[in-house]
């Protein structure tokens with residue numbers, strides 16, 4: 109059958125090669141193709157902006173936001189709405205033309221920076237010549253898209269920080285320069301490897317910026333017990349990663365008789381002091397993103413997606429799904445509001461008032477809030493437990509969850525860990541084991557959840573602090589092993605950031621990315637000891653051999 113699209117950016121790529129007829133995620137060919145073209149013109153805009161900087165001219169903050177938000181729109185499970193994507197595309201082309209006019213030197217500008225499509229048909233027709241398969245060399249293609257996917261993750265985190273009023277010109281300038289370089293056919297494999305590693309360093313900076321934005325806005329996460337049961341009021345379920353959206357919704361629902369629950373990656377919002385004052389912030393409902401079809405159905409009230417991961421909704425509850433920001437789905441109500449603007453949730457709140465209370469899925473609790481400030485406050489206790497031999501090893505099991513059946517490995521692995529091992533986690537990967545009764549070691553829980561996927565940064569801060577506390581020269585000498593699950597492009601920047609921090613021997617599962625060519629995979633294996641996932645037994649032997 110003839111291919112109508114090509115996408116291999118996430119862990120669900122068909123056959124671990126690529127989705128060619130339609131996405132496992134539900135993305136249709138037109139959507140995928142429009143996303144490829146949106147990325148292409150964004151690379152063009154980035155080239156013009158980088159040229160302007162090189163000419164010593166200032167680049168408006170709106171350009172930084174445009175580049176980052178366009179990339180965010182193309183992250184897996186964010187936007188399925190062709191109309192929205194085509195409109196971002198047309199706006200970008202127009203803004204690029206305006207910016208181009210400020211350039212003194214137009215020589216060598218790429219097609220991406222100058223192309224102006226007449227309509228949507230022209231956009232779609234462009235896709236095959238600008239998407240993944242437009243690069244013929246296996247290794248250049250692999251590195252180019254590894255870089256672009258890492259930049260998508262970085263862009264998403266930069267956007268979260270920007271929304272809270274935090275940005276860094278150096279981060280945006282690098283992001284755009286690196287994007288522009290993906291248009292340069294003169295770059296060699298070595299040049300691209302250097303850029304990918306540089307992206308990792310900038311990924312650390314971006315996550316540090318977001319950590320600062322989150323903690324200065326909402327306080328440092330604290331150890332918190334989050335209920336997983338339901339109350340009797342109608343509710344609104346908030347998913348995704350955007351804390352500012354949640355804050356605005358909590359403000360507007362106060363006193364309305366509507367409770368607010370978190371889903372998936374929004375769970376860690378409960379750990380922030382600023383959100384504890386809302387009595388109607390009721391708890392966490394359900395599990396990781398991929399279980400939403402059943403869970404949204406049973407929630408009965410409106411569901412609000414602030415970022416990915418959205419699964420194409422069933423007809424039975426589609427009218428209850430509201431999106432905002434980078435997220436979109438045809439037929440779902442999109443709540444507008446840009447940087448610094450208040451969003452109006454009155455329609456969503458009115459909708460909730462006419463819905464039944466959520467159906468109870470469970471009635472337990474999840475304990476979390478072990479971001480770096482909290483763990484470092486317990487440092488003496490942790491160091492004592494390590495010195496006394498009560499804690500033999502920390503196992504970093506951060507990352508993403510997903511539908512692949514092989515991911516039951518992570519539950520089995522967590523259950524089979526020796527009793528003197530502590531799990532450090534962040535991201536939605538934790539739902540594979542955060543409701544198990546794994547106990548504690550001298551009062552230190554055996555699952556320490558730092559927060560969302562971006563809070564993997566916290567785990568790195570903890571590791572670096574422990575390295576200093578134990579007087580070690582190398583972070584790899586710590587009793588820490590890395591068994592990470594990945595799904596989409598934010599996990600790519602997290603991985604590159606860990607590599608930039610010098611972390612070696614990371615095990616990545618449930619499959620290695622389809623976008624790694626054999627040679628690029630070899631570079632990662634030889635230089636960083638990256639390995640895939642084995643069986644629970646083999647991996648336990650490997651990790652606990654010494």
Ligand code: FSO
Nearest residue numbers: 417508535536561598599
């Ligand atoms: Fe999960 Fe989705 Fe947070 Fe990702 S909800 S999978 S890496 O978007 O971002 O961890």
Ligand code: SF4
Nearest residue numbers: 115118127131132133
């Ligand atoms: Fe396939 Fe993932 Fe791309 Fe969706 S995002 S089309 S599942 S590779």
